[in-house]
Amino acid sequence: MKEYIKDLADTNLFSGITPNEISGLLDCVHAKLVDYEKDEFILEEGNRTYDFGIILSGRARAIKWDSTDRVIIITLLQKGSEIGVILAASLDHKSPVSVQAQEKVSILLIPFDYLLARCKKSCPCHERLLRNYINIVAEKGLLLHERMNCLLKPTVREKIMTYLMRVSCEKQSLDFVLPFNRNGMAEYLNVERSALSRELSNMKKDKVIDYNKNSFRLL
Amino acid sequence: MKEYIKDLADTNLFSGITPNEISGLLDCVHAKLVDYEKDEFILEEGNRTYDFGIILSGRARAIKWDSTDRVIIITLLQKGSEIGVILAASLDHKSPVSVQAQEKVSILLIPFDYLLARCKKSCPCHERLLRNYINIVAEKGLLLHERMNCLLKPTVREKIMTYLMRVSCEKQSLDFVLPFNRNGMAEYLNVERSALSRELSNMKKDKVIDYNKNSFRLL
DNA sequence: AATCTTTTGTTGCTTGCGCAACGAAAAGCG
DNA sequence: CGCTTTTCGTTGCGCAAGCAACAAAAGATT
Numbered sequence: 173m174k175e176y177i178k179d180l181a182d183t184n185l186f187s188g189i190t191p192n193e194i195s196g197l198l199d200c201v202h203a204k205l206v207d208y209e210k211d212e213f214i215l216e217e218g219n220r221t222y223d224f225g226i227i228l229s230g231r232a233r234a235i236k237w238d239s240t241d242r243v244i245i246i247t248l249l250q251k252g253s254e255i256g257v258i259l260a261a262s263l264d265h266k267s268p269v270s271v272q273a274q275e276k277v278s279i280l281l282i283p284f285d286y287l288l289a290r291c292k293k294s295c296p297c298h299e300r301l302l303r304n305y306i307n308i309v310a311e312k313g314l315l316l317h318e319r320m321n322c323l324l325k326p327t328v329r330e331k332i333m334t335y336l337m338r339v340s341c342e343k344q345s346l347d348f349v350l351p352f353n354r355n356g357m358a359e360y361l362n363v364e365r366s367a368l369s370r371e372l373s374n375m376k377k378d379k380v381i382d383y384n385k386n387s388f389r390l391l
Numbered sequence: 392m393k394e395y396i397k398d399l400a401d402t403n404l405f406s407g408i409t410p411n412e413i414s415g416l417l418d419c420v421h422a423k424l425v426d427y428e429k430d431e432f433i434l435e436e437g438n439r440t441y442d443f444g445i446i447l448s449g450r451a452r453a454i455k456w457d458s459t460d461r462v463i464i465i466t467l468l469q470k471g472s473e474i475g476v477i478l479a480a481s482l483d484h485k486s487p488v489s490v491q492a493q494e495k496v497s498i499l500l501i502p503f504d505y506l507l508a509r510c511k512k513s514c515p516c517h518e519r520l521l522r523n524y525i526n527i528v529a530e531k532g533l534l535l536h537e538r539m540n541c542l543l544k545p546t547v548r549e550k551i552m553t554y555l556m557r558v559s560c561e562k563q564s565l566d567f568v569l570p571f572n573r574n575g576m577a578e579y580l581n582v583e584r585s586a587l588s589r590e591l592s593n594m595k596k597d598k599v600i601d602y603n604k605n606s607f608r609l610l
Numbered sequence: 611a612a613t614c615t616t617t618t619g620t621t622g623c624t625t626g627c628g629c630a631a632c633g634a635a636a637a638g639c640g
Numbered sequence: 641c642g643c644t645t646t647t648c649g650t651t652g653c654g655c656a657a658g659c660a661a662c663a664a665a666a667g668a669t670t
Contacts, residue, residue, distance in 0.1 A: 236543065244543055258536075261529035268536035288522060302521065303507060309528045310480035316535040317477075317487035320465075323542045324457055324581055326628080328657070354618060362543055367657050369619055385618095545658080547627070573648060583628050588649050590627090604648095 173198060173205055176228050176280065183226055183252045184311075185304050193297040200298065201286040208232075208273040215256055215271040223281045224260035227253045230277030234269045235359075245360040247315060248351055257308050260284035322361055328371045331361045336381065336388060346390045353386065392417060392424055395447050395499065402445055402471045403530075404523050412516040419517065420505040427451075427492040434475055434490040442500045443479035446472045449496030453488045454578075464579040466534060467570055476527050479503035541580055547590045550580045555600065555607060565609045572605065 177194050180186045186194050197203075206225070208214050214232060215221060227249055234246040234255075246269050249255060259267050261284060287305060318338060325331045335357075339348050350357060358365040375381045382389045396413050399405045405413050416422075425444070427433050433451060434440060446468055453465040453474075465488050468474060478486050480503060506524060537557060544550045554576075558567050569576060577584040594600045601608045 236540070238543055238545060239549055240545070246539075258529045258532035261525050262533055263526060263530060268533060268540075288525075302525075306480050306507075306521075306525055306528065307482060309525065309532065310477045311482060313477035313528065313532040313535060314481055314487060316532060316539070320535070320539065320542065321455070321487075323539065324455065324463055326457060326459070326656095330458055353616095355616095364658050365618085366620080366659080370621090370657085373619070545626095574646095584648085585629080585650080586627050589651090592649070 173203070173280075179228060179251070180226070180280070183254075184308050185226060185254065185301070187304055188300050189297045193295065196295065197297060197301060198280075200295075201282050201301075203280050203282045206279050206281050208277045208279065210273055210275050212273050212277075213270055214273060214277065214279065215259075215267050215269065217267055217270045219267050220265045221256055221259055221267060222265055222285065223283045224257045224287075225255040225279040225281045227251050227255065228278040228280055231274045232271055232277055233274055234271050236269055238362075243359050244362050245352075245356060246319065254308055254312070255279065257305070258312050261305075261309055328361075328363050328367055329375065331363060332368070332371060332375065333380075335361060336390060339388075340390050348388055350386045350388060392422070392499075398447060398470070399445070399499070402473075403527050404445060404473065404520065406523055407519050408516045412514065415514065416516060416520060417499075419514075420501050420520075422499050422501045425498050425500050427496045427498065429492055429494050431492050431496075432489055433492060433496065433498065434478075434486050434488065436486055436489045438486050439484045440475055440478055440486060441484055441504065442502045443476045444474040444498040444500045446470050446474065447497040447499055450493045451490050451496055452493055453490050455488055457581075462578050463581055464571075464575060465538065473527055473531070474498065476524070477531050480524075480528055547580070547582050547586055548594060550582060551587070551590060551594065552599075554580060555609060558607075559609050567607055569605045569607060 174195070177191050177198075180194050181189070181191050186197075189197065205228075208230075214225070215234075217236065229251055231251075232249040232253075232255070234249060236244045236246060238244060249271070255271055256267065259265060287301065321338075322331050322334045325334055339350065340346055352360060354369060355365055358368045361368065372381070372383065376383065379391055381391060393414070396410050396417075399413050400408070400410050405416075408416065424447075427449075433444070434453075436455065448470055450470075451468040451472075451474070453468060455463045455465060457463060466472075468490070474490055475486065478484060506520065540557075541550050541553045544553055558569065559565055571579060573588060574584055577587045580587065591600075591602065595602065598610055600610060
């Protein structure tokens with residue numbers, strides 16, 4: 173586990189905590205390492221879990237299925253992303269989503285109860301850990317709001333624009349590369365892939381955007 | 392403020408804390424009372440706030456607007472409901488929703504920073520307060536997931552069914568009364584009111600549900 | 611280089627549903 | 641009670657977008 177401590181210092185959960193302290197904390201909260209193979213499920217909708225995790229390496233996606241078994245991407249997760257944060261802190265611990273590894277994934281698992289339990293040494297960093305956790309849960313909630321801002325739009329074009337403008341805003345540039353291919357983008361925006369392609373073409377024709385492959389530009 | 396302490400003991404935030412302790416805590420976290428008139432905005436989308444609130448009396452709704460200025464109801468809030476919990480705990484404190492009073496509303500406001508700050512007396516109840524807060528943020532996140540489960544459905548009928556089954560589940564009964572009128576229900580499910588009425592009629596005709604006014608029954 | 615697989619774009623068909631307009635019922639009010 | 645206002649159901653129209661099928665392009669594999 174030692175080899176990850178430097179990476180952990182850069183995560184939101186351990187922000188403001190020194191590598192030395194992290195090392196102590198990991199014991200204190202009974203952290204453990206778990207690996208997953210590509211396509212394996214880290215979490216399954218409806219299942220109960222009492223731990224949350226941090227991705228140490230690899231990428232994953234949080235998904236749901238609609239009634240016709242079509243995949244809907246809720247969030248993309250990468251190195252440093254937290255998994256099951258809301259879930260672990262909830263009351264009945266029933267997962268609202270499934271999380272699937274998109275490649276080999278290593279995860280640091282932490283039981284929520286140990287996070288809450290103040291350690292015997294009552295170190296100030298444990299305090300900080302808790303505060304970081306609260307921030308993370310809140311940010312996850314905001315992410316869902318962002319998500320809804322797309323879904324709520326009545327037309328495909330508006331869904332696309334809402335999403336593109338958000339990414340553009342995050343990247344602070346009118347040019348950017350999306351983390352999705354067409355299919356993934358459709359699953360994220362919850363529209364038909366062909367309908368998405370069609371509308372992207374129209375938008376290019378109307379000169380509101382330009383793109384090729386996953387590289388986009390707002391005009 | 393004293394007159395509300397008994398009510399506060401029943402809220403999620405103060406769960407497990409005695410009225411006596413609550414009384415002390417309120418000073419400790421610099422809680423203050425604020426009143427709002429009907430239709431007044433308690434929170435406005437995009438604005439920054441560093442406090443969260445608990446409704447002491449009255450009802451409110453969290454809403455967004457789509458591009459055509461149609462209202463979309465995110466959550467209904469009533470006595471005991473928390474307002475701005477995710478917001479206060481977030482990093483940039485920019486509200487993702489507007490919250491509007493639906494009648495005269497009284498709110499207990501608490502600055503998030505004082506919630507985090509451990510009081511000088513370092514009372515154990517402050518500890519409990521923090522844990523309760525984490526639970527609440529998580530539950531708010533789950534609420535958004537529930538919300539999405541409706542929005543993600545491709546057809547109006549499925550949106551309706553998803554919502555009705557959730558309420559039925561909560562109420563533990565196939566008969567229940569919705570907190571919405573038709574218009575509100577449409578705003579919640581993000582569909583046209585007339586389309587909603589039409590589909591409700593069809594579903595009654597198909598004998599999958601029965602209803603009149605806001606009283607529904609699943610068949 | 612040849613073959614197979616995956617990813618995109620395109621396009622006709624069909625339909626669910628947004629929209630607007632209207633009437634009836636219910637509720638609020640002087 | 642009569643009048644106004646709000647709520648609710650119904651219906652015709654038109655279009656956005658889901659669906660399916662296909663072809664072209666891009667990668668992957670041997």
